[in-house]
Amino acid sequence: MEFRDVLKRFGDNTVLQGLDFTVSRGERVTLIGPSGSGKTTILRLVMTLEELTGGYIHVGGVPLQYEEKGGKRVRIPDKRRRRTTTDIGMVFQHFNLFPNMTVLENIVEAPIHVKGLSRADAVSKAEGLLAKVGMGEKRDMKPSQLSGGQQQRVAIARALAMDPEILLLDEVTSALDPELVGEVLAVLKDIAAETDISMLIVTHEMQFARDVSDRVMMFDQGSIVEEGPPAQIFSEPAHQRTRDFLRAVL
Numbered sequence: 530m531e532f533r534d535v536l537k538r539f540g541d542n543t544v545l546q547g548l549d550f551t552v553s554r555g556e557r558v559t560l561i562g563p564s565g566s567g568k569t570t571i572l573r574l575v576m577t578l579e580e581l582t583g584g585y586i587h588v589g590g591v592p593l594q595y596e597e598k599g600g601k602r603v604r605i606p607d608k609r610r611r612r613t614t615t616d617i618g619m620v621f622q623h624f625n626l627f628p629n630m631t632v633l634e635n636i637v638e639a640p641i642h643v644k645g646l647s648r649a650d651a652v653s654k655a656e657g658l659l660a661k662v663g664m665g666e667k668r669d670m671k672p673s674q675l676s677g678g679q680q681q682r683v684a685i686a687r688a689l690a691m692d693p694e695i696l697l698l699d700e701v702t703s704a705l706d707p708e709l710v711g712e713v714l715a716v717l718k719d720i721a722a723e724t725d726i727s728m729l730i731v732t733h734e735m736q737f738a739r740d741v742s743d744r745v746m747m748f749d750q751g752s753i754v755e756e757g758p759p760a761q762i763f764s765e766p767a768h769q770r771t772r773d774f775l776r777a778v779l
């Protein structure tokens with residue numbers, strides 16, 4: 530995943546500017562930084578839930594929203610955008626399961642309708658994933674009958690059901706009661722250990738960030754303040770803004 534000279538404005542509010550970074554295949558990168566620094570916006574741009582104002586994002590070498598053609602910046606049509614984002618899974622802070630569907634239906638929906646899997650294959654795959662996230666018993670429940678941690682584990686299984694090459698995680702534990710945070714992070718750590726899915730993670734769980742990240746990027750006001758391996762960023766941050774931020778969250 531490559532960001533090149535990315536610019537994002539909401540009206541006259543410039544949220545991201547001159548943003549360049551690459552996430553290699555299989556790499557886990559955590560974004561940290563104060564509220565409003567643009568972390569969620571970055572993930573939403575990758576999902577094409579937000580329109581790029583300037584610059585380019587490539588995923589697996591494929592331009593996502595805009596491409597350069599004859600020296601011009603040309604918008605990529607929605608149909609092609611959707612094809613590229615099929616390989617990207619996202620889990621949000623607020624469990625966004627379909628409330629009127631069972632756990633199992635939530636998971637098989639996209640594999641059947643987007644990827645064209647047979648129902649039998651989708652169900653068997655969903656059962657494997659539910660077992661992996663410790664939710665095998667709950668397949669016929671509705672989301673409202675689950676705890677927040679359980680809903681979030683289903684949301685993770687739903688993202689994985691599409692065999693994503695990239696997983697985007699936006700503060701997936703910050704709406705949870707403290708005693709439910711651990712079970713969700715444990716599932717994510719297992720996935721990080723057992724797969725080579727690239728991950729772009731926003732989290733305030735600094736121990737989790739240390740455990741799973743190859744690299745941590747500190748953001749402020751829409752640009753990268755510093756980046757490096759977690760041991761370096763958390764133990765010897767080079768910038769005062771990073772030190773202030775870490776003191777506030779730790």
Ligand SMILES: Nc1ncnc2c1ncn2[C@@H]1O[C@H](COP(=O)(O)OP(=O)(O)OP(=O)(O)O)[C@@H](O)[C@H]1O
Pocket residue numbers: 539542544562563564565566567568569570571
């Ligand atoms: N849909 C929108 N319309 C207008 N402004 C927006 C929109 N979404 C985000 N913004 C603005 O973009 C900036 C960055 O927001 P973003 O949600 O990316 O920050 P964040 O780093 O994820 O913050 P937090 O840690 O609080 O989640 C903020 O100033 C926010 O007000």
Ligand SMILES: [Mg+2]
Pocket residue numbers: 568569570
């Ligand atoms: Mg956010």
